[in-house]
Amino acid sequence: xxxxxxxxxxxxxxxxxxxxxxxxxxxxxxxxxxxxxxxxxxxxxxxxxxxxxxxxxxxxxxxxxxxxxxxxxxxxxxxxxxxxxxxxxxxxxxxxxxxxxxxxxxxxxxxxxx
Amino acid sequence: xxxxxxxxxxxxxxxxxxxxxxxxxxxxxxxxxxxxxxxxxxxxxxxxxxxxxxxxxxxxxxxxxxxxxxxxxxxxxxxxxxxxxxxxxxxxxxxxxxxxxxxxxxxxxxxxxx
DNA sequence: CGGGATCCTTAAAGATACTG
DNA sequence: CAGTATCTTTAAGGATCCCG
Numbered sequence: 323x324x325x326x327x328x329x330x331x332x333x334x335x336x337x338x339x340x341x342x343x344x345x346x347x348x349x350x351x352x353x354x355x356x357x358x359x360x361x362x363x364x365x366x367x368x369x370x371x372x373x374x375x376x377x378x379x380x381x382x383x384x385x386x387x388x389x390x391x392x393x394x395x396x397x398x399x400x401x402x403x404x405x406x407x408x409x410x411x412x413x414x415x416x417x418x419x420x421x422x423x424x425x426x427x428x429x430x431x432x433x434x435x436x
Numbered sequence: 437x438x439x440x441x442x443x444x445x446x447x448x449x450x451x452x453x454x455x456x457x458x459x460x461x462x463x464x465x466x467x468x469x470x471x472x473x474x475x476x477x478x479x480x481x482x483x484x485x486x487x488x489x490x491x492x493x494x495x496x497x498x499x500x501x502x503x504x505x506x507x508x509x510x511x512x513x514x515x516x517x518x519x520x521x522x523x524x525x526x527x528x529x530x531x532x533x534x535x536x537x538x539x540x541x542x543x544x545x546x547x548x549x550x
Numbered sequence: 551c552g553g554g555a556t557c558c559t560t561a562a563a564g565a566t567a568c569t570g
Numbered sequence: 571c572a573g574t575a576t577c578t579t580t581a582a583g584g585a586t587c588c589c590g
Contacts (some may be wrong), residue, residue, distance in 0.1 A: 333464055333528060336535030343455045350447055359572050373563065375573065396571045397570085406537065413530045414447060420523055421450030473552050487583060489553065510551040511590080 339384050344369050344377050346414050349403065352387065353411045356402035386410075453498050458483050458491050460528050463517065466501065467525045470516035500524075 340346055344366065351357060351365050363374055378401060381387045386407035392398040403411075454460055458480065465471060465479050477488055492515060495501045500521035506512040517525075 330539065331461075331532075332535035332539060333461060333532040334535075335538045336531045337457055337460060339535075339538060340531075341455075341457045341460075343451055346451060346455075347445075347447060363572095370564065371573075372565090376562095391572090394571095397573090399572060409534055410531075413527060413534065416527050416530075417450045417454075417524075418445075418447040420527070421446035421448075421453075423520060424449045424453060425444065425446060484584060485553080486585090490582095505552090508551095511553090513552060 339386065340410065342377060342380070344373065345381060345386075346410075346417070348374075348377060348381065349386065349407055349410055350414045350418070352401060352403050353408070356390070356400040359399050359401070362401070381407075453500065454524065456491060456494070458487065459495060459500075460524075460531070462488075462491060462495065463500065463521055463524055464528050464532070466515060466517050467522070470504070470514040473513050473515070476515070495521075 340349070347366055347369075348362060351362060357365070359374070359378070362378075363369065363371060366374070369377075378387065378389070382389050382401075385404055387401045387403055390400045390402065392400075454463070461480055461483075462476060465476060471479070473488070473492070476492075477483065477485055480488070483491075492501065492503070496503050496515075499518055501515045501517055504514045504516065506514075
């Protein structure tokens with residue numbers, strides 16, 4: 323890590339972009355194929371439409387996903403990963419694998435996240 | 437009980453534990469050697485003492501760090517990683533490496549973090 | 551030195567209604 | 571369908587003082 327200037331710490335920078343509690347989940351859901359807004363909402367029901375919108379906008383702004391809007395009726399909007407965010411997929415897979423231990427050990431159990 | 441199957445998603449579980457925006461940073465700083473409360477506060481000055489306290493308590497509760505208190509005057513308290521959280525270190529290193537591209541490309545630039 | 555206990559200020563998230 | 575707009579509520583975080 324960079325102990326001199328935390329503003330230049332790459333991990334801090336990365337966390338600014340993917341540190342949101344939903345973003346890794348969104349990215350991993352997009353890994354296999356593009357998804358529509360409603361699909362993502364179904365996949366992550368605890369994520370409200372409003373928050374999903376903001377997270378997608380931030381990810382788009384930061385070039386981690388691209389937004390593809392099709393002029394159909396009803397409208398269709400797809401989100402897909404960029405090359406750069408695809409590099410994150412194995413990282414989240416490792417995290418996911420690590421997370422299995424939490425389930426086994428029931429570390430979480432009753433916690434109210436929400 | 438309830439069958440919210442996303443609760444069984446290992447990535448979701450992992451994010452519950454390390455998804456806080458400071459926790460990966462704290463864990464990375466502890467990777468080489470144990471650190472004292474004050475050291476961590478110096479290393480991450482933007483993290484207030486109160487929030488640092490809460491983050492350390494949560495990490496301790498979730499068995500990602502251990503707290504070692506020495507009966508000295510002035511008191512000394514050290515935090516160190518557990519075996520399980522040491523497995524996270526390479527993951528955060530990958531994230532850190534990935535984060536360098538953000539700095540290069542100046543993706544972040546002006547953003548109201550704080 | 552390493553916290554805990556309060557109080558207080560905002561930023562984030564929820565609920566609901568509406569639109570191209 | 572995929573969002574906006576607006577209002578309300580919650581909770582994260584800061585400031586301050588205290589204590590073993």
